[in-house]
Amino acid sequence: MSNEDAVQNSVPEGVSDGVEENATASESGTVEATQDVTALQEQLSELQDKLTRTWADFDNYRRRVQKDQEEARRYESLRLTHDLLPGLDSLGRAITTAEQTGDQQALLEGIRMVAQQFRDILKGHSAVPIEPQGQPFDPNLHEALTQVPSADHEPMTVLEVVEVGFRMHDRVVRPARVIVSCAPPETESTS
Numbered sequence: 001m002s003n004e005d006a007v008q009n010s011v012p013e014g015v016s017d018g019v020e021e022n023a024t025a026s027e028s029g030t031v032e033a034t035q036d037v038t039a040l041q042e043q044l045s046e047l048q049d050k051l052t053r054t055w056a057d058f059d060n061y062r063r064r065v066q067k068d069q070e071e072a073r074r075y076e077s078l079r080l081t082h083d084l085l086p087g088l089d090s091l092g093r094a095i096t097t098a099e100q101t102g103d104q105q106a107l108l109e110g111i112r113m114v115a116q117q118f119r120d121i122l123k124g125h126s127a128v129p130i131e132p133q134g135q136p137f138d139p140n141l142h143e144a145l146t147q148v149p150s151a152d153h154e155p156m157t158v159l160e161v162v163e164v165g166f167r168m169h170d171r172v173v174r175p176a177r178v179i180v181s182c183a184p185p186e187t188e189s190t191s
């Protein structure tokens with residue numbers, strides 16, 4: 001008698017049917033588990049492929065954005081340069097006319113027109129002048145070159161603008177260079 005026959009003979013009636021069903025269920029469970037593992041491996045493979053493609057797309061996007069930024073930095077002054085050229089041309093015509101006619105008044109008028117043209121160009125690029133004349137000194141907007149005693153003005157008042165300053169939106173492009181008042185020296189009274 002074999003071991004299998006011995007096991008079957010020793011198992012009470014009705015129990016052997018359950019053992020056979022468990023063995024069949026165990027085999028089908030193994031098959032299902034194998035199928036689940038295979039399905040999960042396929043899903044993992046698909047996700048890895050998607051991740052690889054997504055990473056490649058992102059890398060291409062990053063390179064494209066970097067190239068666009070470099071090109072934007074390289075040509076950022078193009079519009080300003082384009083806008084300044086007519087002013088430069090007008091200045092050249094004013095000089096040529098003054099040289100040919102000898103009329104200095106015409107030269108002065110031409111230079112005034114060109115200066116206005118340059119101010120308009122700067123304004124078109126959001127660069128507006130800082131106009132501090134008669135205003136209190138502000139170190140965020142002004143650069144004091146010197147102080148001059150003045151009895152007519154409060155101390156730290158802008159008396160004169162030496163160089164016009166400019167701001168663009170909320171940033172100072174160049175502070176206004178100014179001369180500021182200070183209190184006059186006190187004269188000592190003799191008693």
